[in-house]
């Protein structure tokens with residue numbers, strides 16, 4: 128009989144962090160099922176969460192350090208790998224300084240506190256010229272910068288108060304597939320349904336009639352038209368006297384400036400930009416102003432257009448002017464509730480604002496939001512000679528060859544690096560170029576507390592977990608790897624010296640140098656915490672795991688009236704007037720699609736896929752819903768003589784791909800939607816993913832500094848100008864048979 132145990136934990140693939148029960152047989156994770164006793168996800172988990180057991184046990188997973196040789200990768204020991212990496216990195220640092228060193232940290236890192244701490248420690252320690260890239264310039268930097276402008280800190284990001292709202296206007300989000308973003312709300316489909324059940328409305332503003340739009344009210348918009356729509360709504364609010372000016376004046380500076388900015392943008396003047404009937408725009412503004420509990424929420428689609436910072440800023444401004452910011456049922460701040468949190472917000476806000484003001488990227492002169500440079504320019508930072516040219520690049524939990532514009536450029540740049548190191552579960556299209564691939568733990572092989580997502584909790588909630596199984600083979604956590612590397616480097620930077628002293632002191636007390644005590648401190652100080660003994664039964668990291676394995680709900684609702692704690696400017700008032708915003712409004716007004724590219728490209732996510740990295744588990748493969756297609760409106764398809772399943776050529780000013788067409792009425796005319804993350808071409812070691820076919824849509828995206836969003840350095844991933852044609856050279860592939868996947872023997 129095997130020794131079988133069921134261990135309660137939670138999923139960390141995407142943001143709801145659904146409760147999970149892991150079956151562990153003889154130390155091996157054999158099954159994952161949803162945790163029925165989790166107070167919020169209550170027995171829900173999606174197919175990706177369940178299939179993760181196949182990632183843990185994937186025969187294609189890297190579990191030993193790999194070194195690249197002319198004949199391919201060979202397995203090596205940690206000692207050999209780390210001593211060589213440390214020696215080469217030290218030499219590069221001595222010769223060229225910290226400006227020759229870069230790190231790209233991808234999306235899954237956001238789900239691991241120790242990974243985040245490790246990379247932050249390394250990048251701060253190695254020297255102030257180092258290059259730091261994250262997935263956030265493909266995703267959130269614009270949203271964070273809007274917060275920095277308005278509240279003085281990129282860390283103050285409001286979320287819609289799902290539990291109490293009666294009108295939710297959702298722009299550029301598809302939570303029925305994505306499960307929510309910058310919004311941690313398990314069973315989000317039920318939460319949205321409850322809005323309808325209590326007589327409310329959910330309006331989905333999206334160029335595609337998405338899975339979410341189909342459930343609620345769809346308002347089709349021209350891609351990248353959000354800023355124009357929001358300016359027009361503000362114009363109506365001002366024109367019709369719907370702004371509670373006294374209230375706004377009590378909270379914010381710059382109302383008159385804002386009024387002037389909006390003046391030219393009437394619904395009629397903007398209709399070409401957003402494509403929405405002027406009467407509907409007026410009605411939308413009036414309804415929003417007249418509904419006491421209402422919120423506008425924007426996410427991925429509003430963040431990655433040409434003007435993502437402007438759109439995100441305008442969303443909050445509309446919430447403010449209609450009286451819905453920081454109000455029950457409105458757009459609210461889910462804070463940790465740490466005593467003196469305003470002082471902390473002020474200190475961090477001031478430091479991040481300073482970085483934004485002072486730091487300029489070598490290529491393009493961009494400013495860095497949360498210290499992170501535009502990933503779209505990473506290839507040029509490697510390839511273009513000069514001071515601060517990147518010679519050594521680390522990539523952890525990211526696959527930028529597929530996720531960032533112009534992956535081909537990045538691949539050829541990578542060939543010129545003196546040292547490239549990947550920390551990943553797989554040989555991917557990106558790590559395939561590395562000199563070393565270092566095997567890491569999956570989420571079920573490490574302890575965790577999802578620190579990143581605490582402030583996005585729609586219901587105040589805490590959960591922590593221990594590792595469920597031991598890492599396979601030689602896999603190690605990112606923290607262990609980075610800590611080992613920092614110890615081995617023969618560099619005496621001031622911060623590494625401090626770490627050395629801390630390590631020494633802690634060892635004398637029999638303790639390890641590890642970020643866990645920092646997280647424990649946050650849990651203790653935050654709402655529900657034990658406040659270091661002041662609240663006897665309060666939470667600690669250990670207690671969360673031991674006494675609340677399914678997590679702990681801290682209250683039904685998010686506290687409102689917290690602007691005074693959240694705003695990080697010295698005077699606790701919002702700032703509406705920004706020259707940068709005015710400049711973006713001007714840029715938006717001047718923009719026209721390039722000639723010959725009259726259509727616009729957007730993205731779409733699929734339920735059985737996660738960015739570029741869940742194409743290997745056989746369980747997801749078998750669900751059979753995952754053939755990458757390019758959706759196009761029936762009228763456009765007819766115009767170009769394209770039938771469903773026909774090969775369609777999509778051309779942008781920067782590249783060309785061919786995909787089977789999916790002809791549909793559920794998209795705006797003039798728009799094409801393509802899922803990203805495909806285009807595995809056999810350089811990676813994930814055998815099923817390699818057979819998933821498809822094309823890398825990011826070959827159509829631009830890595831030209833002129834196309835990078837000016838304020839936050841965002842890659843433009845939606846609203847991208849394209850043209851399409853039937854591809855007569857390609858074989859018809861609408862009816863491709865799905866091959867049997869390589870098994871994971873779970």
Ligand SMILES: Nc1nc2c(c(=O)[nH]1)N[C@H]1C(S)=C(S)[C@@H](COP(=O)(O)OP(=O)(O)OC[C@H]3O[C@@H](n4cnc5c(=O)[nH]c(N)nc54)[C@H](O)[C@@H]3O)O[C@H]1N2
Nearest residue numbers: 299300301305308350351426427428733734736737738845
């Ligand atoms: N199944 C699955 N779930 C995921 C992921 C995944 O890959 N697969 N990825 C995860 C990650 S990393 C993230 S960041 C989240 C993102 O989750 P969400 O923020 O919900 O984003 P998307 O699902 O990409 O939905 C964005 C929507 O914006 C629309 N859109 C495109 N252009 C525009 C525009 O100009 N204006 C407006 N108003 N809408 C536009 C698109 O049609 C799309 O429906 O999802 C996470 N969850």
Ligand SMILES: Nc1nc2c(c(=O)[nH]1)N[C@H]1C(S)=C(S)[C@@H](COP(=O)(O)OP(=O)(O)OC[C@H]3O[C@@H](n4cnc5c(=O)[nH]c(N)nc54)[C@H](O)[C@@H]3O)O[C@H]1N2
Nearest residue numbers: 233234235262265266524525526530550730738739740803
């Ligand atoms: N065109 C287009 N491009 C997009 C998007 C889009 O919608 N359209 N979405 C963008 C968004 S929102 C995002 S967040 C980015 C994501 O882009 P990236 O973060 O660059 O890449 P992912 O595809 O998420 O790949 C994650 C990698 O991490 C590895 N991994 C998984 N778990 C772990 C772990 O615990 N530790 C380590 N070390 N590695 C791990 C996986 O094997 C995989 O190789 O893509 C962006 N790119």
Ligand code: SF4
Nearest residue numbers: 138140141145173176
């Ligand atoms: S929705 Fe799916 S992938 Fe996301 S946390 Fe829940 S189970 Fe995991």
Ligand SMILES: [Mo]
Nearest residue numbers: 234262265266
């Ligand atoms: Mo993302």
